[in-house]
Amino acid sequence: MSLLEVTDLTKNFGGLAALSNVDFRLEENELVGLIGPNGAGKTTFFNLLTGVYVPSEGDIILETNGEKTKLNGKKPFKITDLGLARTFQNIRLFKDLSVMDNVLIAFHSKKGVGTFHSILRTPKFYQNEEELRKEAIELLRIFRLDGKLETLARNLPYGEQRRLEIVRALATQPKILFLDEPAAGMNPQETAELTQLIRQIQQQFKITVVLIEHDMSLVMNVCERIYCLEYGRLIAQGTPEEIQKNPAVIKAYLGGD
Numbered sequence: 001m002s003l004l005e006v007t008d009l010t011k012n013f014g015g016l017a018a019l020s021n022v023d024f025r026l027e028e029n030e031l032v033g034l035i036g037p038n039g040a041g042k043t044t045f046f047n048l049l050t051g052v053y054v055p056s057e058g059d060i061i062l063e064t065n066g067e068k069t070k071l072n073g074k075k076p077f078k079i080t081d082l083g084l085a086r087t088f089q090n091i092r093l094f095k096d097l098s099v100m101d102n103v104l105i106a107f108h109s110k111k112g113v114g115t116f117h118s119i120l121r122t123p124k125f126y127q128n129e130e131e132l133r134k135e136a137i138e139l140l141r142i143f144r145l146d147g148k149l150e151t152l153a154r155n156l157p158y159g160e161q162r163r164l165e166i167v168r169a170l171a172t173q174p175k176i177l178f179l180d181e182p183a184a185g186m187n188p189q190e191t192a193e194l195t196q197l198i199r200q201i202q203q204q205f206k207i208t209v210v211l212i213e214h215d216m217s218l219v220m221n222v223c224e225r226i227y228c229l230e231y232g233r234l235i236a237q238g239t240p241e242e243i244q245k246n247p248a249v250i251k252a253y254l255g256g257d
Ligand SMILES: Nc1ncnc2c1ncn2[C@@H]1O[C@H](COP(=O)(O)OP(=O)(O)OP(=O)(O)O)[C@@H](O)[C@H]1O
Pocket: 013, 016, 017, 018, 036, 037, 038, 039, 040, 041, 042, 043, 044, 045
């Protein structure tokens, strides 16, 4: 089986079917795009996979080390523990904490030494803190944020806040990273740099990356496979070349018959 297998995933909000019978799979270490017009159900899909919403129907199964785990209905923190991390369409940082503290908090979900050592400030606590700081600086260096360790997140320029969000997600050591419109609001140069970074982290950390993005050049450039949603239904999947030629996708984006 695949790293992640989603079958028949459905989410209803009252009478509105935000997502209907979607099948989706992810393999290890691939870069996958999720596209579709506004309101197609892309963010709802991420919210279902990361435990923000409980599915109305369908299954989400993660397979790691030969073990299958059903993710439906699990809480977001549990899903993070199992190796799924995400960023949000609207940036969600601890705006009044420094860049470094934003990353350290994310690390603690995976690598903290526990309450006993933390409260008593044991030598093990200090040794662990030092190691985490080093790892945080390494990650921040990749995203060119290592010169701003003590800057408050709210004082970073917009593009850097978006990059810090990705660092925070990576600090939880995910197997799968979900990025919700990472290039939204970025200028072309920032988008080009981000494209490069996404490729780099996928290869360096050997993770699977799933990307919701309206910037088609980014999606077509970076993704190996693409899924397209419209009105909550999966209307196409394939390579970037196949998706660009797909009549249902062209119609969904351009309208008309
Ligand atoms: N919590 C909710 N309650 C009710 N309706 C919702 C909720 N969340 C999403 N929806 C509806 O579900 C549909 C899909 O929304 P969703 O945000 O998943 O689309 P999207 O493809 O991410 O859109 P966009 O590209 O504009 O971000 C929309 O009609 C939206 O209004």
